[in-house]
Amino acid sequence: MGRTGEPTPIGVLISGTGSNLRALFAAIEHDPAFGAKIVVVGSDRADAQGLTAASQRGVATFAHELGAFADRHTWEEAMVASLQAHNPQVIVLAGFMRLVSGAFLANWPQSVVNTHPSLLPAFRGAHAIEDAFAYGARVTGCTVHFVDEELDHGPIIAQQAVIIAASDDVASVRRRIQAVEHELLPRCVSLLCRGELTIDGRHVRSRKDHV
């Protein structure tokens, strides 16, 4: 991918406000050498605000709510079909709050990435920021990683720490984590789309020294 000189087509899945999606759009728009183009944005929620950001840029969108399908399997098949209609080579889970199966991942081997708001393997799951704060952790952060079939588990591309100060609350920690992930996720996506990353077991190597 990225070796033809053409930007790698990517699909992005979101569930919520889509601030990471906007950060990706901004990074791609500002860096001609970014190496990727967002071709489709999908969601499991029809009211996900990020879908509007995509439509405003003329990017195809879709929403498939799990409740509208007979079961998880048919829902996921619909997600895959709607993505594949635009032929993305990389899938970015940017605040997408559903697990994907091995059948989903088989469509894009070693090419699905996720951003998670903690320093994995600490605080997996949907409430990572609240959990780190409640635990009394002094350091948390964010992790960008390849996706495998386990929750918040695949090989780590990059992590960045965020200090939790005595004066913090959950909202202030969330703001700082999101500011960090809005830089880290685009950086990792760009490296992947430019063919700079290789996976060796749990280790992700970059042709550059540091991700």
Ligand code: GRF
């Ligand atoms: C991000 O903090 C992401 O790490 C987590 O959900 C949040 C989504 O935010 N999984 P947004 O929709 O990108 O604004």
